Amino acid sequence: MTTEAYHPGLEGVIAGETAISTIEGGLQYRGYSIADLAEHSTFLEVAYLLLHGKLPSEEELADFLAIYSESAEVDDSIIEFLRQIPLHVGAMDVLRTGISAISHFDPQLDDDSEGGNIAKAVRMLAQIPILIAARYRMTLGMDLIEPDPDLSFAANILYMITGKCPSEQRERAMDVSLILYAEHEFNASTFTARVVTSTQSDIYSAIVAAVGALKGPLHGGANERVMEVLEEVGSPDNAEDWIRDALAKKRRIMGFGHRVYKTGDPRAVILKRYCGELAEKTRNLELEKMADVIEGIVVEEKGLPPNLDWPSARLYHYLGLDVELYTPLFVASRVSGWAAHAIEQTANNRLIRPRSRYTGPTGQRFLPISGR
Ligand SMILES: CC(C)(COP(=O)(O)OP(=O)(O)OC[C@H]1O[C@@H](n2cnc3c(N)ncnc32)[C@H](O)[C@@H]1OP(=O)(O)O)[C@@H](O)C(=O)NCCC(=O)NCCS
Known part of the structure; x- marks a missing residue:
């Protein structure tokens, strides 16, 4: 029997260590205040910071953007598959399925090295907006729009969804929202991703599980x-x-x-x-x-x-976006934080397996089915 303290909902419990973000002394990602990042940075620069642990130089950011742009393509068979999903199915459910589907086409699925996981995270960053916009437009019977390599991450999402290149003001507003949504230490979905990673499962499984956790109305929903x-x-x-x-x-x-x-x-x-x-x-x-x-x-x-x-x-x-896109947009951003946590968990792993306090009966006498 355990005599440890019990905290419903794990409130106040320190459930692990992280160097990715803290809420102590104001929210900081890797030691940078969220106010500074929102004011001076862009979402992809922040994603680089979360995944690599440092802000990129101009050259590093250019390389990161090049890899991101090259990855911004979803296999046709996945798009066709999304078309088969009944129209009443919610955008978050379809996105969860879509991310699982892109994992099947990832050549590095079983490579859980840091480099392999960063490469997969960048692919997800590039492909999730395509999945979101494609499903949205197909449910409205509209033609799909390919990403434009000359647009920023924020502008591309708005462009692929609405078909219009956003003004600078709209692009910046979207970018800041993505920066603010990117990471938030041990929230429910991130903790979910870390639990899955702690079993030595792959990063896609961790992210798919995190999407499921984010969907709920007490969290991202x-x-x-x-x-x-x-x-x-x-x-x-x-x-x-x-x-x-x-x-x-x-x-x-x-x-x-x-x-x-x-x-x-x-x-x-x-x-x-x-x-x-x-x-x-x-x-x-x-x-x-x-x-x-x-x-x-x-x-x-x-x-x-x-x-x-x-x-x-x-x-x-x-920004002219329909409500069903809101939580998927949260995913498009938070995948950067989830992936950073999966990478950190892998680098210093211990299986996450807490105990429960048992409240059921004990010592029951077993009766064969014929006697019940
Ligand atoms: C986020 C949230 C789940 C955190 O809650 P928590 O720490 O678990 O706190 P509890 O749910 O135990 O609520 C504590 C008390 O505050 C009340 N409360 C908390 N959030 C509330 C809200 N949004 N509206 C009305 N009352 C609320 C609860 O009813 C409870 O009151 P009681 O003690 O009189 O019963 C909760 O604030 C919430 O449900 N918010 C709305 C959903 C939301 O915006 N989620 C996004 C979070 S980023």
């Missing part, structure tokens, strides 16, 4: 639910009544609260600025006003600050 809530509220005039009623009914308000940030999510603060700017440009100031009313009341009544999903849902809406 929250950004889609946020938009559904805003649609339900409808107008700024209705916001106060709606939120007071929802709180009185003990409804869980998506986009608020966080397991580890109890006084505020720094990512939400950063993204709110981009949200405001884009709302003005796209004439969505009413929606910003409505969100402000809700935010003020949830903070005042419940002491729950917004998390990143609160502004990101609006930002994606202002």
